[in-house]
Amino acid sequence: MLRPLIAAVLAASLLAPAALAQGRARDNAVVSASVMSSREPLDACGGRNLLDAAVPDGPFLEACKFHDACYRSGVLDQGVCDADFLHDMRGACDTNWPKATAAGKHAACEVAAYTYYRAVNSRFGSMLYPRGVTEGQLGAVTQTVSKGLNGTRHFEACAEARNASNRKLRYLLTLHDAKGEWVATAPGLSSLSLQPGETKTLCAGTSVSWFRSAENIGEAYALTLKVDDPSTINPFGDLVGVDRLDCESASGRCQRVAPR
Structure with a gap:
């Protein structure tokens, strides 16, 4: 049962196009500087207190730090912050476990990255996005x-x-x-x-x-x-x-x- 589930999550992660197809918004120097100015010392994947233990940083610490600051800064909308987050986590997977030499660990990392992405690109993430507006x-x-x-x-x-x-x-x-x-x-x-x-x-x-x-x-x-x-x-x-x-x-x- 576990293998089909992992395969399904991995397949879904590979279909998430926003992060890799368009590059990162943070690659713009002005945007990156504005976001970085909003960083706080305790930024991490799980945030603080109990969540920090429940959501391990793993290879995604830097991606999580930038994502926290991206939300806080308000420079980019939630969708772009989340897309950059997924892009950065996939980059961490490529760096730590290249497909050519560590295919299994790389696949597991991709599953974890997409799981983290879906956790924030959700109603929960929308609730946490500061100064969020409700319009349509x-x-x-x-x-x-x-x-x-x-x-x-x-x-x-x-x-x-x-x-x-x-x-x-x-x-x-x-x-x-x-x-x-x-x-x-x-x-x-x-x-x-x-x-x-x-x-x-x-x-x-x-x-x-x-x-x-x-x-x-x-x-x-x-x-x-x-x-x-x-x-x-x-x-x-x-x-x-x-x-x-x-x-x-x-x-x-x-x-x-x-x-x-």
Whole structure:
């Protein structure tokens, strides 16, 4: 059981493109100097007290020190700090255990690096990122009407969702009809995680309900972008409306209004 698990984690780590494909933001001398000025003596992989024993530094001490300072400085957003962190840890793996001479140890190091990366590039890391903001923006909207299996005409609206904040956040899109009644939420059973500046499309429609269809949406509908605010310690999350578009069903024209 352990070998397949390690293999899966390693494969996932090799698919994480941000850190190696684009190089490090810290290679910019001005950025690096600004981050380094925020370092503190006790910076480490586990932080302080109990966490320092629970999360060993290993070969990643320098990477962890820079990552702590990167968060504290606010010079780079969380996503870039985390990408540099992964890049630095992989570099430490290459230095300490080259693939050509220590393939097994190198693979284990890569697994550890990706595990550390996933621990910070998360809701937990977003909560720890100082001066983090909670924002998001809806972009272009498209709408379609199609027939379901039973011949019922179903309505679906899709909108671009953009993380306009400086930390990784999880988003949901809600669809309400002309009367303000809830119709659907997308994604249905989870949320969409976006890095700072990342944009993806979310779609919500009537096909998920036995009682809703294109006929009872009404002349207008509302799309609201909601985000799980990591600033709270609520284990079930705290959804905050960050953007809203009110749209006409006939024309598809939308206007931005304050979210409720």
